[in-house]
Amino acid sequence: MSLRNLIRLVPLAAAAVLTFFASVSAGASSATNWTVIVGGQTPDVSVYANGFYPRELTIHTGDTITWQFAGFHNVSFLSGAAQPLFATKDGNNYYANSEAFFPAGVSTYDGTGFRNSGVPQGDKPFSYSLTFTKPGRYEYACTLHPGMTGVVNVVDGGVTEIPEAVLARGRAEQAASLAAGTKAYESLSPQVTGSHVTVPLVGDRQARFSLLRFTHDPLVIAAGTTVTWTIQDPFEVHTVTFAGAGKLPEFFIPQAQAGAPPKLLINAVALTPTSTTTYDGTGFVNSGLLGLPGAPGNPPSSFSLTFTKPGRYVYWCLVHDHENQQGVVIVK
Numbered sequence: 172m173s174l175r176n177l178i179r180l181v182p183l184a185a186a187a188v189l190t191f192f193a194s195v196s197a198g199a200s201s202a203t204n205w206t207v208i209v210g211g212q213t214p215d216v217s218v219y220a221n222g223f224y225p226r227e228l229t230i231h232t233g234d235t236i237t238w239q240f241a242g243f244h245n246v247s248f249l250s251g252a253a254q255p256l257f258a259t260k261d262g263n264n265y266y267a268n269s270e271a272f273f274p275a276g277v278s279t280y281d282g283t284g285f286r287n288s289g290v291p292q293g294d295k296p297f298s299y300s301l302t303f304t305k306p307g308r309y310e311y312a313c314t315l316h317p318g319m320t321g322v323v324n325v326v327d328g329g330v331t332e333i334p335e336a337v338l339a340r341g342r343a344e345q346a347a348s349l350a351a352g353t354k355a356y357e358s359l360s361p362q363v364t365g366s367h368v369t370v371p372l373v374g375d376r377q378a379r380f381s382l383l384r385f386t387h388d389p390l391v392i393a394a395g396t397t398v399t400w401t402i403q404d405p406f407e408v409h410t411v412t413f414a415g416a417g418k419l420p421e422f423f424i425p426q427a428q429a430g431a432p433p434k435l436l437i438n439a440v441a442l443t444p445t446s447t448t449t450y451d452g453t454g455f456v457n458s459g460l461l462g463l464p465g466a467p468g469n470p471p472s473s474f475s476l477t478f479t480k481p482g483r484y485v486y487w488c489l490v491h492d493h494e495n496q497q498g499v500v501i502v503k
């Protein structure tokens with residue numbers, strides 16, 4: 172979702188990892204600490220990994236998992252309850268739902284109750300730890316990216332892996348997501364049918380990535396062409412926004428609260444579609460939010476615009492502008 176507080180991938184210092192595992196194997200009877208990586212991205216953030224790496228692991232009762240964050244996500248154990256929505260409505264305003272964005276619950280889990288890591292703040296390294304006290308098979312999710320799920324099996328015996336192997340498996344799965352996304356980005360091309368061009372916004376549930384780009388190369392079209400942007404991504408919401416000569420509106424507007432974290436107002440200007448269906452290179456044109464039923468206002472999955480005048484036009488996604496999600500349309 173909003174990735175503007177994105178943390179960059181923070182590689183674990185090799186020395187620290189070695190020290191850590193040495194201490195784990197020294198205390199044979201003590202509980203084990205396991206690492207799971209949350210998300211990831213390519214250096215240019217064109218590919219965003221929407222997965223827990225590894226997706227599944229098996230640990231002993233009493234062990235602790237530490238999730239190391241490499242992207243803007245949360246770790247949520249729902250215990251069968253419904254996912255907290257991304258946004259809550261207050262009058263005519265939508266706010267980021269604090270249940271999805273801020274930590275909740277104690278640091279142990281027995282299969283009941285709600286636990287949430289909250290989201291990374293700014294560029295600081297972020298991690299979340301939970302100790303599992305009862306055998307069971309526990310599914311968890313990132314509630315900001317529907318379908319981003321993981322599984323923890325907690326058993327009294329029969330753990331066959333060691334933490335180094337699980338971390339290596341996680342890194343390999345993450346690398347596979349990013350490689351699949353990079354391949355998809357390299358071959359990303361709009362579909363042309365006569366004077367109609369379709370620009371897909373791509374994500375892949377199985378391979379666990381989203382592309383935070385519209386097209387790989389500038390889109391070159393003739394005047395009179397209609398372009399339709401369409402969401403083909405299970406994870407992300409986007410906007411298609413032409414700001415003309417004006418400034419891009421912010422997606423979140425923090426509102427200070429006494430004695431509590433700020434409320435995050437979702438900018439109505441970003442959410443609200445403009446009514447025009449043509450673009451001549453002037454003025455503010457916005458799709459509003461696209462994709463993901465259940466997101467604020469149950470957004471449509473596509474947006475169309477007919478280009479009437481030759482020129483070079485830059486547009487943005489207001490959700491991912493900090494990840495440089497911009498596109499270029501060149502009208503001949």
Ligand SMILES: [Cu+2]
Binds near residue numbers: 407408492496
């Ligand atoms: Cu976007």
